[in-house]
Amino acid sequence: MAATLRPGSSHIAFGAFPNVFRPTVIGGQALFQCSKIEATGSVTLIGSQPAAGWALGFIQVEWVDTNWLFYRGRHNDHGSIFFQRSRPPTRPIKACRDVKAATHIYYEFGGSPPTVAAGDTFPKKLTVHHFDKPGDSAKAVIRNSLTGQDNFIREAQLEFLFCAVLSARDPAGNFHHLKSFYWNVRWQARFLPHDFAAPLGGWFVTPIAAGEGSARSHVIEGEPTDKRFKDILTDTSVSGCNAIIPLYSPPPDGVLPVGNPGRRESNVWKDFDVRV
Amino acid sequence: MIAGSAVIAITLSHAAALEAAIAEVRNLAQPGAFAIESSSPSGASFERQGRIEQQTSGGWETVFDEFYLVKNCGAVATLPACVTLAPGAVLRPVPWTGYTCYGQCPRPCKGNVYRPPGTFRLVLTACGEGVRVVGAPFFMGSRAKQ
Numbered sequence: 426m427a428a429t430l431r432p433g434s435s436h437i438a439f440g441a442f443p444n445v446f447r448p449t450v451i452g453g454q455a456l457f458q459c460s461k462i463e464a465t466g467s468v469t470l471i472g473s474q475p476a477a478g479w480a481l482g483f484i485q486v487e488w489v490d491t492n493w494l495f496y497r498g499r500h501n502d503h504g505s506i507f508f509q510r511s512r513p514p515t516r517p518i519k520a521c522r523d524v525k526a527a528t529h530i531y532y533e534f535g536g537s538p539p540t541v542a543a544g545d546t547f548p549k550k551l552t553v554h555h556f557d558k559p560g561d562s563a564k565a566v567i568r569n570s571l572t573g574q575d576n577f578i579r580e581a582q583l584e585f586l587f588c589a590v591l592s593a594r595d596p597a598g599n600f601h602h603l604k605s606f607y608w609n610v611r612w613q614a615r616f617l618p619h620d621f622a623a624p625l626g627g628w629f630v631t632p633i634a635a636g637e638g639s640a641r642s643h644v645i646e647g648e649p650t651d652k653r654f655k656d657i658l659t660d661t662s663v664s665g666c667n668a669i670i671p672l673y674s675p676p677p678d679g680v681l682p683v684g685n686p687g688r689r690e691s692n693v694w695k696d697f698d699v700r701v
Numbered sequence: 702m703i704a705g706s707a708v709i710a711i712t713l714s715h716a717a718a719l720e721a722a723i724a725e726v727r728n729l730a731q732p733g734a735f736a737i738e739s740s741s742p743s744g745a746s747f748e749r750q751g752r753i754e755q756q757t758s759g760g761w762e763t764v765f766d767e768f769y770l771v772k773n774c775g776a777v778a779t780l781p782a783c784v785t786l787a788p789g790a791v792l793r794p795v796p797w798t799g800y801t802c803y804g805q806c807p808r809p810c811k812g813n814v815y816r817p818p819g820t821f822r823l824v825l826t827a828c829g830e831g832v833r834v835v836g837a838p839f840f841m842g843s844r845a846k847q
Binding site: 452453454456461485487521523524525532533534536556557558559560561562585665666667670673674677678679 | 755757762773774775777778779780800801802803807808809810811812813814815
């Protein structure tokens with residue numbers, strides 16, 4: 426008899442809850458940060474050897490991403506700039522899996538996932554920890570190419586919506602999604618430098634209450650059925666979430682260059698449509 | 702086979718000698734903080750970003766590859782491809798925080814893992830011959846983190 430998953434033995438225990446921090450501007454960078462989220466997943470295998478190769482891990486997907494920045498000059502004729510960082514081509518896909526390389530399936534925390542070894546006896550409990558602390562940053566001051574004037578970050582909205590799935594992988598490489606939970610972090614705020622002549626100094630930051638917060642669902646039983654991401658859980662052709670970040674935040678300074686479709690400029694203060 | 706080993710040994714020996722000749726990486730009291738000192742009379746030049754490796758059962762694994770040779774993060778955007786240290790000069794870069802993504806200077810991150818506890822080391826690459834300068838292993842422990 427080969428090893429199998431003991432029915433009803435999988436668990437997810439929550440640790441730290443992710444709280445968003447009020448955005449800040451430090452050293453010329455607007456920062457969007459939060460505290461860590463932690464969870465621990467486990468499952469018990471029963472049966473007998475040969476069972477080497479069973480593994481347990483979390484698969485995390487980011488299935489919605491909102492990310493736009495609005496800058497404007499000190500005066501109307503200094504212009505304004507809008508960066509759309511979550512639509513093609515700056516984010517070519519809607520959902521991505523949170524992995525180091527697209528060929529990886531499991532979220533990586535502290536090395537390889539726990540596995541069953543050839544000498545293990547049964548019942549065998551596998552336990553895996555999950556941890557994340559997402560965040561973002563953006564230059565606070567950017568030169569408007571139409572006016573030649575500095576534009577200052579004025580408003581931004583960022584929303585990262587995730588689902589983490591506890592999943593066991595059998596020796597044949599098949600994944601068995603056991604439990605899952607949704608979680609998200611959201612920031613929206615308006616910015617204004619204390620002194621336009623000294624943007625490396627202090628800034629007024631006014632959060633927009635409806636756009637700021639975080640949430641975590643209860644634990645959901647069984648295989649995810651959410652059509653917005655269920656097909657990418659083990660699809661290695663989908664880019665990793667961190668791997669596509671340079672498309673909206675290219676090195677060396679994270680600023681989309683003039684001409685990139687994600688960057689729109691005006692020679693006056695303008696209201697841009699954040700939806701496209 | 703013997704000849705091959707000898708060649709490898711010579712290569713390693715040559716690399717080690719070069720490594721010792723160009724710079725020294727010292728671990729400071731705060732885990733993740735380093736002092737890089739040029740030990741060559743002609744100075745030393747490194748690729749602008751090094752990497753942090755963790756000791757695992759499978760060997761040394763890269764866990765952070767954006768360790769910039771900067772004293773402050775505001776300088777990253779203008780950092781040249783090679784950072785040159787004058788003879789005897791000491792560079793104390795912004796320390797590594799232990800994270801795999803936002804590990805040193807602000808940057809966007811989705812997956813962002815705190816990697817310690819564990820044993821780590823800083824690895825730099827010299828410009829030109831590509832010689833690696835490997836810092837001594839250091840331990841970074843679990844700590845209260847937000």
